[in-house]
Amino acid sequence: MSPIKIGLLGLGTVGGGTATVLKRNADEITRRAGRGIIVDYAATLEPERASELGMSDLRVTADAFDVVNDPDISIVVELIGGYSLAKELVLQAIENGKHVVTANKALIALHGNEIFAKAQEGGVIVAFEAAVAGGIPIIKALREGLAANNIEWLAGIINGTGNFILTEMRDKGRAFDEVLAEAQALGYAEADPTFDVEGIDAAHKLSILSSIAFGIPLQFEKTYTEGISKISRDDVIYASELGYHIKHLGIARRTKAGIEQRVHPTMIPKKRLIANVNGVMNAVLVNGDAVGHTLYYGAGAGDEPTASAVVADIIDVVRVLTTDPENRVPHLAFQADLLADIPILPIEAIESAYYLRMCAENHAGVLAEVTRILGESNISIEAFIQKEPENNHAEQVDIILLTHKVNEGDMNIAIQQIEALDVICGEVMRIRVESLD
Ligand code: HSE
Secondary structure (H helix, E strand, O other): OOOOOOEOOOOOOHHHHHHHHHOOOOOHHHHHOOOOOEEEEEEEEOOHHHHOOOOOOOOEOOOHHHOOOOOOOEEEEEOOOHHHHHHHHHHHHHOOOEEEEEEEEEHHHHHHHHHHHHHHOOOEEEEOHHOOOOOOHHHHHHHOOOOOOEEEEEEEEHHHHHHHHHHHHHHOOHHHHHHHHHHHOOOOOOOOOOOOOOHHHHHHHHHHHHHHHHHHOHHHOOOOOOOOOOHHHHHHHHHHHOOEEEEEEEEEEEEEEEOEEEEEEEEOOOOOHHHHHHOOOOEEEEOOOOOOOEEEEEEOOOOOHHHHHHHHHHHHHOOOOOOOHHHHHOOOOHHHHHHHOOEOOHHHEEEEEEEEEEEEEOOHHHHHHHHHHHHHHOOOOOEEEEOOOOOOOOEEEEEEEEEEEEEEHHHHHHHHHHHOOEEEEEEEEEEEOOOOO
């Protein structure tokens, strides 16, 4: 059978990795796919990239629509990122009857419902394994490997940059900004790194996972999103003293009232495997009713790890090119006409345990005032630390409390009342605590 010709949109970090892996592993890939896969055409604003990648014969263009509209190209691989141009290109490729592979989590999270509907109409595949957790095949695991299960919850470290920052702060005492600059230099961070540190990138990925896990439409806009920029080195140290690591987690949980879909810094007991996933590595822990816990771990960013997922999708598409569209695995794991209308819960409706850190005046009776407020809100305390001031005459001390599970709305009211006390200086720092058992 003649080789299949693919077009790459973008020859940057992931595009370059994809071209390299396809070339290096061509023989094995052909044995897997049943026919050769050739990168025939690429769109890039840096034409010298083709020869840098050892592909001087590659046709290149600065206009990505040239690739999308080329009749020889059967699969368009979108690796330029961003929302608007990428959306236009993908929709045009679908219109032209081409299959699409993309690593673009923002595109899928925001426009996936529309894109998948168009793809289904056109009988083509839009594959997006590389959009979540880099090289970890988590989409395939959820969509196919765990298809027997009612997924109850999942929790993931799904932003490599954020995990790298938290790990370096904890292990080496490095400053936030310095580690972020290194993550940018290593090619881990998004073009706008606030997407990493403020949790937007993780929220894109979580909304995709949640949709596939529970069979609901993509609802990125309803994801509660909180970043890691307020986490101080003190919080990292206090969490450790209490037996926890702080991780930037995406959590999706099915409850009787609806679905929790939230990204925020989270304290996890150190003894959990996922609490020990460090650096740029990602991990997703899934709890299914039949299988129990399964944990997926691997590189969450970088050229070849992400290319591993992109190329796997290309191979998958090649394998099913001749199957009837209705016999393919549905884009969002569940049949498109059977997606459920389950509400995504507001953050105030969730239940969580909490770590609270507050700066308080250093004199008798202060703690009693704080515990009175918590007691009146039925919030019970599991652990408590009061840091000795370095200087015995210091006027302010840190108080750290760990609470049992409580409704977030009730906790918000208690925090407001604590912050209003004259003896408390500034805002109360709050980190949600998850046991993940
Ligand atoms: N900026 C992303 C991360 C890249 O750090 O995880 C991979 O999606």
